Amino acid sequence: MDFSMLWATSALHDQPETINETIEHAVALEELGYDCVWFAEHHFGEYGRPCPEMMAATVAARTSRIDIGIGVIVLPWHHPIDVAERVALLDHLSNGRVRFGVGRGMQPAEFEGYNISLWEAKERFEESLEAIINLWTNDTYAHNGKYWQFPGIRLLPKPLQKPYPPLYQPALSDTTVRKIVDRGINGLIGPFLTPWQLLKENYFEPWNEITAEKGRTDLKLVHNEFVYVAETDEQAYREAKEAAIWYPRKAGELWASHDASTAPPDYAWLTPVIEKFSKLEYDEIYNDLSLIGSPETVIRKLKFFEDCGVDELICFTRFGPPMSHELALRSSELFAKHVMPEFKRTRTAK
Numbered sequence: 001m002d003f004s005m006l007w008a009t010s011a012l013h014d015q016p017e018t019i020n021e022t023i024e025h026a027v028a029l030e031e032l033g034y035d036c037v038w039f040a041e042h043h044f045g046e047y048g049r050p051c052p053e054m055m056a057a058t059v060a061a062r063t064s065r066i067d068i069g070i071g072v073i074v075l076p077w078h079h080p081i082d083v084a085e086r087v088a089l090l091d092h093l094s095n096g097r098v099r100f101g102v103g104r105g106m107q108p109a110e111f112e113g114y115n116i117s118l119w120e121a122k123e124r125f126e127e128s129l130e131a132i133i134n135l136w137t138n139d140t141y142a143h144n145g146k147y148w149q150f151p152g153i154r155l156l157p158k159p160l161q162k163p164y165p166p167l168y169q170p171a172l173s174d175t176t177v178r179k180i181v182d183r184g185i186n187g188l189i190g191p192f193l194t195p196w197q198l199l200k201e202n203y204f205e206p207w208n209e210i211t212a213e214k215g216r217t218d219l220k221l222v223h224n225e226f227v228y229v230a231e232t233d234e235q236a237y238r239e240a241k242e243a244a245i246w247y248p249r250k251a252g253e254l255w256a257s258h259d260a261s262t263a264p265p266d267y268a269w270l271t272p273v274i275e276k277f278s279k280l281e282y283d284e285i286y287n288d289l290s291l292i293g294s295p296e297t298v299i300r301k302l303k304f305f306e307d308c309g310v311d312e313l314i315c316f317t318r319f320g321p322p323m324s325h326e327l328a329l330r331s332s333e334l335f336a337k338h339v340m341p342e343f344k345r346t347r348t349a350k
Contacts, residue, residue, distance in 0.1 A: 001305070001343040002312040004036035005029050005332065006071065006224055007055070008048055008319075019055075021325040025318075026059045028329060030066040032336035033344070036099060038069035038314055043110050045254070046321060053086045060094035068094050071168065071188070071314075072101035076124035077114045080131035080148060081155070088136065088159045096160040101168040101188065102129055106270065108258040119264045123147070136164040168222060174206050181210055186220040192316065193226065193248060193277060193289045196304055204308040220311040226290035227315035228323075229334040233293045239327055240292045244285050246320035252278020291315075295338035306343055 007022055026037045039055045042048020049055070056068045068090070073083060091098040104125035105111065111118045127145045134141045135155040142152040159165055167185040171177045180187060190203035204221065211217050226244060230236035255274045263270070280289070291298045305313060315335065318328040 001302075001310060002035040003335075003340055003344070004034055004038055004067070004069065004312060004314050006038045006040065006314045006316045008040035008042065008316065018325075022055065023058055023062070025325065025329050025332065026055075026066075027062045029332065030063045032332060033340060034066060034332075034336065035312065036067035036069045036314075038071035038099075038101070040071055041074050042107070044113050045109070046250070053090055056098075057090055057093055060090065060097065064095075065097075067097045067099055069099040069168070070101050071099070072103035072170065074105040074110070075102055075128035075132075076104055076116055076121045077110070078128070080128040080143070081135065081150065081153070083128070084132045084135040084155055087132075087165065088155070088157050091159040091161055091165050092157055096165075098159070098161070098165040099168055100165040103170050106267065107254055108263065109254055112258075118262075118267065120147070121264075122266070133164065168220075171207070172203070174210065177207055177210050178214075181214050181216050181219060184216070184219065186222060188222050188224070190223050191273075192224050193280065193285065195288065199223075200304075200308050204310065208309050221309055222312040222314060223305060223310045224314040224316055225305075226285070226292060226319050227298070227313075227317050227331070227335060228290075228292045228319075228327075229295055229298055229331045229339065231294065231334070233297050236293045236297075237286055240286070240290075240323070241282050243318070243320035243323035244290065244292065245280075245282050246322050248277045248280050248285075250320070295334060298335070298339050299342050302339065302343065 005026070007026065029037050037059060039052035040048055041050060041052050043050050052070050052073065056070060060068050070087065075083065087098060087100050102125070104121040108118055111121070116124070124147050127147055131143045131145065131148060134143070136159055140152045140154045143150050168188050169180045169185045170188040171180055172191070177187065187207055189207050190199045207221050211219055228236055228240040230239055252274055255270070256278070286292050291301050293301070302313070315332070317323070317331050
């Protein structure tokens with residue numbers, strides 16, 4: 001199993017300080033033996049941070065081995081030429097260490113900020129991804145789509161990795177899993193803060209069955225969990241509590257602030273899920289929905305994901321502004337020292 005780290009939230013205190021802390025932590029992950037650092041895209045609030053390519057480029061310049069993940073760029077919001085150019089250049093700046101995660105977004109406030117209808121998200125996503133891949137794999141490419149049009153252009157530079165950086169995409173249904181497996185895209189599978197037996201039955205088992213059926217077991221099953229490690233269970237419980245409650249509450253607030261009845265039908269399932277998500281009690285999160293605890297407890301819990309065939313665990317450790325930089329960094333160190341050796345495959349063994 002490989003291990004990486006997700007940076008997805010912003011902060012309620014000084015922004016320059018928090019940005020510098022993020023960079024410091026991301027650079028430290030390389031020395032600790034993590035495989036990848038992922039940067040998410042969110043806008044217009046403390047729920048997340050924009051411009052993942054900017055953070056990724058900064059970390060790439062200060063590291064040499066750890067992979068740099070964009071997880072994910074929300075394609076409906078951006079012109080495909082811009083995305084293709086930025087990711088290709090980042091691939092060169094990082095000497096071929098980019099992982100390119102793509103998604104279609106879900107927060108109504110973010111779509112409203114871009115003046116784009118949530119109803120267009122799926123079509124825009126499909127059109128953008130097609131254009132980006134064609135820009136990377138053809139000497140010249142002209143596009144005449146519903147949302148974007150441009151004449152025959154030659155995009156330079158092409159990505160350093162050939163034919164392009166490995167792709168990653170969230171997949172929450174069997175239909176989407178089949179589509180991304182057919183395209184050779186790695187899966188970001190299963191939402192976090194979800195009962196683990198449900199993850200196994202509804203997400204991990206279908207992924208494993210479909211990739212085996214299609215002969216694509218080379219594609220990675222990647223999953224994200226709240227991870228926080230302290231010396232003892234009692235200490236971990238206490239130190240992670242405020243941040244672990246903050247994140248689902250904030251997600252619920254953002255979704256509840258908009259009329260869910262105006263969302264497209266394929267987003268309808270989100271309303272009851274996020275309503276339940278936002279009302280989670282901390283004891284349930286700690287006991288059943290996260291990897292929070294002492295090294296021994298986290299090792300025991302993590303074996304479930306190993307048995308389910310998870311290839312890479314993305315650790316979401318600073319899961320809210322209440323979590324300090326010092327606590328998050330110490331957790332990453334303890335996880336690397338005591339937990340990772342129980343599961344780690346070296347890069348040369350892949």
